[in-house]
Amino acid sequence: MDNNLQDYSHKRYNILTGEWVLVSPHRAKRPWQGQNEAVANEERPTHDPSCYLCAGNTRINGEQNPDYKDVFIFTNDFAALQTTSPEFSVNDGLFIAESEQGICKVVCFSPDHSKSLADMEVEDINKVVKAWQKEYLLLGSNQLINYVQIFENKGAVMGCSNPHPHGQIWSQSTLPNEVEKKNQHQKAYYDKNKSSLLGDYLKQELEVDERIIYQNDEFVVLTPFWAVWPFETMIAPKKNYKDISELSESESLAFAEAISKITKAYDALFEVSFPYSSGIHQAPTNGDSNAHWHWHMSFYPPLLRSATVKKFMVGYEMFGSPQRDITAEQAVDRLKALIV
Amino acid sequence: MDNNLQDYSHKRYNILTGEWVLVSPHRAKRPWQGQNEAVANEERPTHDPSCYLCAGNTRINGEQNPDYKDVFIFTNDFAALQTTSPEFSVNDGLFIAESEQGICKVVCFSPDHSKSLADMEVEDINKVVKAWQKEYLLLGSNQLINYVQIFENKGAVMGCSNPHPHGQIWSQSTLPNEVEKKNQHQKAYYDKNKSSLLGDYLKQELEVDERIIYQNDEFVVLTPFWAVWPFETMIAPKKNYKDISELSESESLAFAEAISKITKAYDALFEVSFPYSSGIHQAPTNGDSNAHWHWHMSFYPPLLRSATVKKFMVGYEMFGSPQRDITAEQAVDRLKALIV
Ligand SMILES: O=P(O)(O)O[C@H]1O[C@H](CO)[C@@H](O)[C@H](O)[C@H]1O
Numbered sequence: 125m126d127n128n129l130q131d132y133s134h135k136r137y138n139i140l141t142g143e144w145v146l147v148s149p150h151r152a153k154r155p156w157q158g159q160n161e162a163v164a165n166e167e168r169p170t171h172d173p174s175c176y177l178c179a180g181n182t183r184i185n186g187e188q189n190p191d192y193k194d195v196f197i198f199t200n201d202f203a204a205l206q207t208t209s210p211e212f213s214v215n216d217g218l219f220i221a222e223s224e225q226g227i228c229k230v231v232c233f234s235p236d237h238s239k240s241l242a243d244m245e246v247e248d249i250n251k252v253v254k255a256w257q258k259e260y261l262l263l264g265s266n267q268l269i270n271y272v273q274i275f276e277n278k279g280a281v282m283g284c285s286n287p288h289p290h291g292q293i294w295s296q297s298t299l300p301n302e303v304e305k306k307n308q309h310q311k312a313y314y315d316k317n318k319s320s321l322l323g324d325y326l327k328q329e330l331e332v333d334e335r336i337i338y339q340n341d342e343f344v345v346l347t348p349f350w351a352v353w354p355f356e357t358m359i360a361p362k363k364n365y366k367d368i369s370e371l372s373e374s375e376s377l378a379f380a381e382a383i384s385k386i387t388k389a390y391d392a393l394f395e396v397s398f399p400y401s402s403g404i405h406q407a408p409t410n411g412d413s414n415a416h417w418h419w420h421m422s423f424y425p426p427l428l429r430s431a432t433v434k435k436f437m438v439g440y441e442m443f444g445s446p447q448r449d450i451t452a453e454q455a456v457d458r459l460k461a462l463i464v
Numbered sequence: 465m466d467n468n469l470q471d472y473s474h475k476r477y478n479i480l481t482g483e484w485v486l487v488s489p490h491r492a493k494r495p496w497q498g499q500n501e502a503v504a505n506e507e508r509p510t511h512d513p514s515c516y517l518c519a520g521n522t523r524i525n526g527e528q529n530p531d532y533k534d535v536f537i538f539t540n541d542f543a544a545l546q547t548t549s550p551e552f553s554v555n556d557g558l559f560i561a562e563s564e565q566g567i568c569k570v571v572c573f574s575p576d577h578s579k580s581l582a583d584m585e586v587e588d589i590n591k592v593v594k595a596w597q598k599e600y601l602l603l604g605s606n607q608l609i610n611y612v613q614i615f616e617n618k619g620a621v622m623g624c625s626n627p628h629p630h631g632q633i634w635s636q637s638t639l640p641n642e643v644e645k646k647n648q649h650q651k652a653y654y655d656k657n658k659s660s661l662l663g664d665y666l667k668q669e670l671e672v673d674e675r676i677i678y679q680n681d682e683f684v685v686l687t688p689f690w691a692v693w694p695f696e697t698m699i700a701p702k703k704n705y706k707d708i709s710e711l712s713e714s715e716s717l718a719f720a721e722a723i724s725k726i727t728k729a730y731d732a733l734f735e736v737s738f739p740y741s742s743g744i745h746q747a748p749t750n751g752d753s754n755a756h757w758h759w760h761m762s763f764y765p766p767l768l769r770s771a772t773v774k775k776f777m778v779g780y781e782m783f784g785s786p787q788r789d790i791t792a793e794q795a796v797d798r799l800k801a802l803i804v
């Protein structure tokens with residue numbers, strides 16, 4: 125490892141998106157006099173009568189949730205994307221727009237209102253993984269849908285309006301910006317090298333072993349060389365799978381185990397139910413072979429120094445490039461020590 | 465105007481970056497049960513003895529601020545970019561990094577701790593504009609510096625750790641991501657059409673007059689067709705100027721007037737000192753002619769529904785594309801009514 129990377133300002137290249145992150149290792153010493161986040165460490169009941177995601181309760185549109193026992197999925201009552209919107213396009217000089225159709229769903233991970241993925245048994249996380257697989261195939265088989273985005277916003281600081289353990293799936297006709305970038309960069313590499321960009325990267329990471337936080341037979345959990353968020357991580361299969369539906373029974377359990385390990389380490393880091401957005405990037409469902417795709421799940425957590433001090437991606441980050449203070453390697457050292 | 469744009473989900477194309485924003489007009493009706501931001505409406509003193517930006521006070525590194533009367537500029541005590549860092553590069557398989565050198569400065573807009581740009585006289589804002597011009601030329605003339613990013617983070621919710629009116633300038637050797645994208649898109653258009661991409665866009669906007677919030681002889685304030693943030697706006701010169709140093713005396717005053725108008729309208733919108741990040745994108749200082757550049761200042765304010773409810777750019781936005789609920793045109797109608 126080049127020692128300069130731990131001491132001096134530099135930028136690192138994201139091989140999947142073609143973008144750069146500015147790293148300023150010396151800057152972590154800056155005192156913080158800004159906003160503090162609220163810590164939500166209160167105990168929650170296992171069932172909350174006022175929660176619209178708990179079993180048996182009534183949602184805002186009048187529908188009643190079933191008395192579900194593990195995972196419960198329904199179509200978002202305030203979907204950003206709908207199947208019923210008309211097709212149209214605007215091509216008026218420099219005003220360019222396209223209609224976008226899609227389906228948005230909510231995935232309750234557990235009927236237990238008090239839990240998060242970090243508190244759930246690996247077997248129960250595996251039920252969530254299986255639900256994701258099913259939805260990826262189901263939504264992907266719809267003629268309208270060419271891409272399925274699975275994600276979770278966890279914690280009030282990440283815009284999550286309900287602490288009940290749940291994630292979302294937004295599926296749509298076209299590829300969103302981030303997916304389009306990763307599609308292009310993986311394809312260019314695959315066409316040239318006839319091998320998986322992320323697969324080759326994982327091999328290099330496993331060899332140098334500087335950013336690996338955890339691994340089992342099937343999965344690696346690491347902080348990418350080009351990570352943006354202070355404690356950003358990625359879970360990726362060692363095999364070159366293009367989407368999550370390719371996982372065998374034992375592989376999906378190994379994936380659930382990796383999720384369990386990293387979310388528990390996160391909660392231990394600042395002794396708080398760790399906020400993040402996570403998401404799975406995988407092959408579009410557009411009917412192409414998509415052999416260049418290597419799926420992966422990323423965690424983007426905002427906390428920087430403590431349970432109350434987050435990293436703000438503002439000014440320079442919005443107008444220039446993302447910027448981080450602690451290096452990826454420093455983050456790895458801390459997270460790795462918390463894997464149990 | 466195509467009515468579909470006000471009623472149905474669609475994506476709009478950003479001609480400057482080549483990226484898309486997802487617009488879901490029907491979704492504004494969604495109830496909000498999530499995090500509320502704190503409102504900071506307390507009166508501030510004109511001088512705060514504990515503020516490290518106030519005149520005469522001592523900063524964390526022991527330096528004393530002068531007894532300044534208008535604008536005061538100093539080198540950031542915790543600079544993310546430095547001139548003293550060594551040059552190096554990492555080109556190790558799929559690990560790619562480059563050293564980055566630069567200069568970071570802090571620009572105090574006024575000695576008056578209680579003010580923001582919205583409360584300042586146009587003549588005093590003009591002094592800030594002149595300071596920006598001077599710094600752009602000064603930093604840009606440094607051999608090390610090829611790009612100068614001027615920006616402001618305003619409000620605790622935007623990571624600003626001190627309410628004293630101030631902005632920052634981060635200048636550096638290479639072009640950051642966002643600037644690189646705008647450089648490419650403006651260049652491609654200019655090479656093809658021999659005219660300014662943003663200039664032609666402004667002409668089209670002035671003709672249809674659907675997104676113009678304010679204009680004077682020299683400047684337009686509008687919400688771009690592809691705006692991401694709920695009340696995002698852009699100030700752009702009507703002339704095809706590549707950087708702010710080209711403004712004449714009267715033009716710089718007209719720019720200050722535009723800043724005054726829009727920041728006052730922002731404060732009136734939710735009756736709160738309106739948080740935002742603002743920034744100026746302008747020609748690199750790399751010695752090229754950069755005739756394709758048309759400079760502009762953008763405001764990215766996070767508030768969505770009220771002084772306490774902001775838009776969260778999380779999950780889908782991080783993994784997919786930015787997404788907005790109210791349309792650009794709805795935002796324009798509200799802001800336009802508040803211009804005085
Ligand atoms: O430089 P400041 O005000 O200490 O810090 C603020 O602005 C910087 C530049 O946009 C960001 O990197 C920081 O996250 C933010 O807290």
Ligand SMILES: O=P(O)(O)O[C@H]1O[C@H](CO)[C@@H](O)[C@H](O)[C@H]1O
Nearest residue numbers: 283285775776778779780781787
């Ligand atoms: O869908 P929710 O949970 O109501 O809303 C949350 O997630 C969405 C998808 O990332 C974001 O667009 C919203 O800003 C956020 O508050």
